[in-house]
Amino acid sequence: MPLRFKSLCSGSSGNAALLWTKSGALLLDFAPGSQRSCRQILEDAKALCPAIAGVLVTHAHGDHINANSLKVLREAGLPVRCHPEVARQITIKYGSEWGPCLAPFSRGASIGDFKVAHLKVSHAPNYCTTAFVITAKAEGRRRKVCLFTDLSAFTDEHVAGAADADFIFLEANHDLELLKKYGHPGSEFHLSNLQAARFLHKACSAGTAQPQAVVLGHLSEECNRPHLPAMEIAAYFNRKKLPVKFEVHMAARHEPGPVIVIK
């Protein structure tokens, strides 16, 4: 079976996604809301792949991990894997009782079928935030997946991390015109649709091949619309005279997305 990805929920009211092979899975952030929602979404994830090895958490903001989701993860015996500073911030924010649920790693980690490395990104002040570069062996081939959610800017190091990825999850938080019209505190900590398009263009130019698919997530409810990020990407690539060869999907706020097959 090839590697697969599915967004479970995405946005400021909660984030979670699943990446899985035939024999193992990782949750990517986990904060679907109430404990009841967390249990339901965890059950849905287990129906796709029962062998979940743990949860990779990008940062300690409550829409990525929180006391409700930690409780459900502890019940399920699923460890939270993250940067050591993220682990420290989780215990400061939600309580030291969660310490035993956390399994931080500093450089890279092998988790089941997956090799995971984190890259620090700039996001909200005083919040250590990381992106993840994950490789997984499926059908005898190694596939590379990148998760970039919640970042205010990207660097050459981030672009290099995403180059030659087979699949990229990237936030496209807001449209600049809608932001001007409605304003939204905190938008400066997130990538606009235009920045997301630039990031993808740079990553495609830096690698030898474009990704097979891109899922855009963490869309602002007020300052974005589901059709805008893909339009921005198409327009930007067109201006740069590079054809878009990847599928573009949107991660919805409250509904699960399609299963993306990463061949």
Ligand SMILES: [Zn+2]
């Ligand atoms: Zn955040």
